[in-house]
Amino acid sequence: MNFGFVVPTKNRPQEMGRLLASLERQSVLPAAIVIVDGGSYSLQALLEQHTTIPIKYIREKTSITEARNRGIAELDPAIEHIGFLDDDLVFEPRALEALMRFWSTADALVGGAGFNIVNHPVRRTGNILKWPFFLDCKSEGKILRSGYNTTYCPVETTQKVSWLYGGATMWKREVLSTFRFDEWYEGYGLMEDIDFSYSVSKKYDLYVVSGAAVLHLHAPGDRVADFTFGQMQIINRYNFVRKHPELSFPLFWWASFGQALENFARWIVFKKRSFISKCFGNVAGMVRLLFNSQTKIRLNERSQKR
Secondary structure, three states: OOEEEEEEEOOOHHHHHHHHHHHHOOOOOOOEEEEEEOOOOOOHHHHOOOOOOOEEEEEOOOOHHHHHHHHHHHOOOOOOEEEEEOOOEEEOOOHHHHHHHHHHHOOOOEEEEEEEEOOOOOOOOOOHHHHHHOOOOOOOOOEOOOOOEOOOOOOOOOEEEOOOOOOEEEEEHHHHHHOOOOOOOOOOOOOHHHHHHHHHHOOOEEEEEEEEEEEEOOOOOOOEOHHHHHHHHHHHHHHHHHHOOOOOHHHHHHHHHHHHHHHHHHHHHHOOHHHHHHHHHHHHHHHHHHHOOOOOOOOOHHHEOO
């Protein structure tokens, strides 16, 4: 059983070097890695230091969804399983061995598997204040009818979920022959992973594998401004709800109001400007949708954090 990875990246040489080093230390190695680099300078010198795994390097300014679709096309058709990695991941020892052990016993209904991001904050199931707004519920890894999702990492045992984090997953080749990442989502593609994996979950089973442990060490660069992010929280999720008719627009609007209220409450409690900026962005996103349901956030240099 062979497998390969696609890694979109942009201006993160240190993180990319760290990821590759952790992959090279694994007890099971991928057949190939495709790196799609949208950054402003080349990583060629860095990649020459990592020759254990065959790497195909593509420099192309694309969104994360375009990069993933491009990477799929560049991998050898004989590769049976294709994974997608964020460049700021670090693999724990034997993570790939655990994931491939899962795949070796998985039945035909399993289409995708996620790595267990062990340094994510432990999910607080007692946060019932979100429940009336359909922002959360007791179950992990679920898509609510509002279009909002519940988190699932870290997990103690392998469990079935309704969606997977896009940058820490592996899929059967046949899944990626049927489903594509929606290039409507621009930039780093907020909600694109939920949209893709939830679509797949209607036909295949999805699991997060407890033993396939990774760390997600969030890199600070190339993030959108908080106000823009607040708009994306609403507008991108609206697009997700629009694509899936079993979800509810009335519940989406109610949950979006709750999203803005949550950001406002966090500003009151923590006194951080980022929360009030996201709150204003949430409100602006709702107003934009009321006037134009086809609106979308088009990212440019002014959209980036400074």
